[in-house]
Amino acid sequence: MSNLTEEEISAVQQSLMRLQQSYANFTEEFYQRLFRAAPEMRALFPEDMTEQARKLSVTLLSVISHLRNPAAVMHPLLALATRHVDYGAAQEDFDVVRVCLLGTIQELTPDGLSETELTGWDKALHSVQALMIDHAYPVAS
Numbered sequence: 692m693s694n695l696t697e698e699e700i701s702a703v704q705q706s707l708m709r710l711q712q713s714y715a716n717f718t719e720e721f722y723q724r725l726f727r728a729a730p731e732m733r734a735l736f737p738e739d740m741t742e743q744a745r746k747l748s749v750t751l752l753s754v755i756s757h758l759r760n761p762a763a764v765m766h767p768l769l770a771l772a773t774r775h776v777d778y779g780a781a782q783e784d785f786d787v788v789r790v791c792l793l794g795t796i797q798e799l800t801p802d803g804l805s806e807t808e809l810t811g812w813d814k815a816l817h818s819v820q821a822l823m824i825d826h827a828y829p830v831a832s
């Protein structure tokens with residue numbers, strides 16, 4: 692997560708603030724988008740998605756708040772990755788999750804995302820994905 696420039700970190704943090712002020716429940720929108728893109732994933736999740744959406748929102752907020760100090764969120768993120776293996780999340784599923792997250796953020800953030808914000812989000816989400824996959828999914832031999 693340290694591959695973001697200082698400017699990108701500030702931009703991402705600022706845009707998340709904008710997004711949350713207007714759409715506190717933007718993660719619910721994300722799950723709707725995800726299940727439209729990948730309906731087969733719906734069965735892996737609980738029927739009531741309220742709590743799930745809240746947890747995702749808290750996690751994102753925590754990761755983005757700690758972009759200057761990623762070590763602080765490393766342990767919980769690695770544990771989250773390990774739990775995902777049990778949830779039945781496949782390595783290949785991470786791309787669609789990342790793309791749907793970015794799409795939701797881009798669509799719902801008031802005034803959209805600037806180029807710097809978009810690049811920053813893209814880098815941050817790629818880093819989280821890489822970290823989770825490297826930790827929890829063994830390399831195929």
Ligand code: HEM
Binds near residue numbers: 735736771775780
């Ligand atoms: C950037 C990547 C991801 C993040 C940050 C993320 C975040 C979370 C969080 C915070 C939870 C709440 C439960 C917990 O803390 O253990 C969760 C649960 C879950 N996630 Fe993810 N997730 C990601 C990718 C994926 C992918 C690729 C899948 C594939 C289908 C997936 C499927 C699930 C499922 C099935 C649950 C649990 C539902 C349940 O039984 O309660 N997630 N995720």
